[in-house]
Amino acid sequence: MAMFDRRREHKQTFDESRTINVTIRESSNVGGHIEYRIEIWRSPEPEVRYSLTYRYSQFAHLNFALRSPHVTLPVLPPKKFFGNTDKSFVNDRKVALQNYMDELTKHPILRHHQALKNFCDPINYCANQLENGMMSVAAVLRSGGRLELGNTMHSIGWRYHKQYFHVCQVTPASTTDSTASVASGGAGSTATGDSVSTTGSASAVRGSSSSTTSNTSSPELTSAALAHTLHVAPPKASLLLWWCPYGVDSTMHLRDVHGTLTALVQCQHPYLATTLSSVATETGVCVTMPFYPQGSLRDLLYGARPDQSYIVKYNSNKSTSQSLACGISIRSAAVYGRQMLTALNFLHHKSVGHGHVHLGNVVVVEGVCRLGGAENLVLGLPHPLRFLFTYVKSLNSIQAIDVYCFGHMLYEMAMRRQLSTPTCEVFPADCPPLCRSVLESILSPEAGKNGMPTIDGLLTHPFFNEIPLHSHGRVSLHMSASVKQAVLTAHQTMLSRLLSDQKKVRLQKRIQKAEALIAQQSYRFTGRNKEANKKTGSKSAGATPPSSTITSPGTSSKGDL
Structure with missing residues (x-):
């Protein structure tokens, strides 16, 4: 039994849920062909970077691999046979390719495409x-x-x-x-x-x-x-x-x-x-x-087959037309929400938690909603929305994470689309008042700063407490004290890394604000010098203040999202 005392060395060394950022740094003419050097890093670690070199034909192959039914791709700059090495044309194409990659990496569905992952990280995503x-x-x-x-x-x-x-x-x-x-x-x-x-x-x-x-x-x-x-x-x-x-x-x-x-x-x-x-x-x-032939609850929401690829099933263009016909009513969302909260409440009372609450881990069997996927936390896998966790300060416990993910799940059921931002300031006008109250208590910016509601508190909300529970089967979950301690240690490991990433995100935001302030002051100082030169008639541009800008690798004006 000594083998069970060993820690495993075979595990992923990177977080698959982190957002990939691509920057085309330069282009060069190599043997009559234009090569583009792209720099890639994952949020929120701009200091960890690597570079790849691609030709335009490889971007075209990527675009071809991304083609799928009901999937609208960003515009790839067209191919040109003559004059494709001119400096002005290369610069214009470089800007167009940068916009193309930005749209792909920021798209909530396409960013998970295997072809894009192979393109941006060929080492970790082997064939x-x-x-x-x-x-x-x-x-x-x-x-x-x-x-x-x-x-x-x-x-x-x-x-x-x-x-x-x-x-x-x-x-x-x-x-x-x-x-x-x-x-x-x-x-x-x-x-x-x-x-x-x-x-x-x-x-x-x-x-x-x-x-x-x-x-x-x-x-x-x-x-x-x-x-x-x-x-x-x-x-x-x-x-x-x-x-x-x-x-x-x-x-x-x-x-x-x-x-x-x-x-x-x-x-x-x-x-x-x-x-x-x-x-x-x-x-x-x-x-x-x-x-389950009917698939997950997300498959039911979008009218998709469970054996289809992730990109085809949940692409926004397809879901918009089909979810209106086969979507989930507000009453059904309340029933499913009450059942999932009951399951989460049971797990947390047993000191287990879940950590991977989303519609893809939920199935509906004979009108009863059942939550699965608890094994993912045992494996140490990141939640698909973890890149949003780093922007929500109040996510400091496993229960807060489950409640936050439950809010995203309820939003998706009620609005027929996923919420792609960490918080939501304005909810649609057609959202029912009780449902809006639940969503505001979880997804509002105030909740992200002040704290998430508890599962017990949500169960007492009028949106859920009036829903009767018809399933009263036997419940049991037996764990030894050593296993419970191991689960708690796993929770702390996950939360410690999340806390570290949250600090990195806040630091990047402060650096961006400082850079913007320094740039604004430098612009004002240059403007005053020009006015003074005009009054004195001097031809010199005037002295400029010494450079003292704060730099952050990979920081852009568009932010991290």
Whole structure:
């Protein structure tokens, strides 16, 4: 068991949710071709930069890769065959390419496109990510799981390193053949040597001692332990399996990851989504859950299929026309909001929290809303809205983050579009008064400065407390004291990095204000010198004050958003 005391070294070293900033610094003529040197950094760390060199043809290839149905792209400057090396033309094209990249990186949906990530960060977003995911999943299946791997669901989520697969439960007689075919077809013939820890239901764990012994004696699992049989599902039932490596905020030992996933699998609550199994290895986590043909609540809101790509499903042009026809009524938003608040209240009373509240982690089954995705916090993955967290000072606890994300989720249900700013000063006039009251208490600039309401306080709001709860099933979540302490430590790690980023953002804002003030004073001083020279008839321009501007790498007049 000593392997479970090790900390994992295989995890992402960058925050995928941070905004990418692209600046075209210069252009040069190399062998008769114009090359543009672009400088890239992620907010809020302008001091960490790297440079890439691209030709116009590579920008054109990027634009071609971004084309999708119902997706409106920014205007790429046209191609020119003659005179494309003239200095004036190159300067104009440089400005046009800069505007093109600014629109892409600031777009709430297109900025998550895999082609754009490969273009801006080819090192962290490698092309063989799918192959790596297949190898990891094959190693998990060889640990004793009775699953048959089906089709790969490409790009259905915004995370580049998270892979989704269709799987189905098979009989024990065909388990060996199915796992062997997966290993030979998609992941090679040898195991990765990861420590594997499979979490199933309590009944499955009690009845799997014999299978555990046989699995741990397999030569493919030289470092395997605590390998349990997966949840029993109907034969050939359609399931969803996803694999993801550990994120930048991951600090748990493998033993604590296994304990937390065990508690989440065995958790029972009418408003929490079911997880069939969770497998923790040294390189990532593999989770199996039921496949919902209707998709997530966001899919229902936008009238999208769950197997479509993230860009096609949630592009604003498509959602505007379809959400009006199949959107969510205010009454339904209140019902779903009450159910999600009840689930969050239960998790926080158990000292677990959630940390990844958004419509993509919510499913509706027979009119009942169920919240999932709690495993993401165990992996140390950032929330998709984390780049907005850095602009909201009051987000200093896991409950405040869950409440803030709940406000964004309620805004999206009520307004049929996502809120792309940290706060909202003016809400649409057609927003009902009670719903507006809830949104103002969470998303207003005052709430961002003074503090978020509590979950208990929201449950007493008239918008929610008049909604009856018809599901009163058994609730349970059992965690040992050591696992609870590990979860709290993970929360503190995530909050510490968030607090550091918030300080960096505030520092950048102060520097920008100082630069603007100095520039304004310098302009006034130059104007007074010119007037004095005109009066005295002097031909000299006059003395200028010494330069004392405050510089910040990557600071622009447009700000960070």
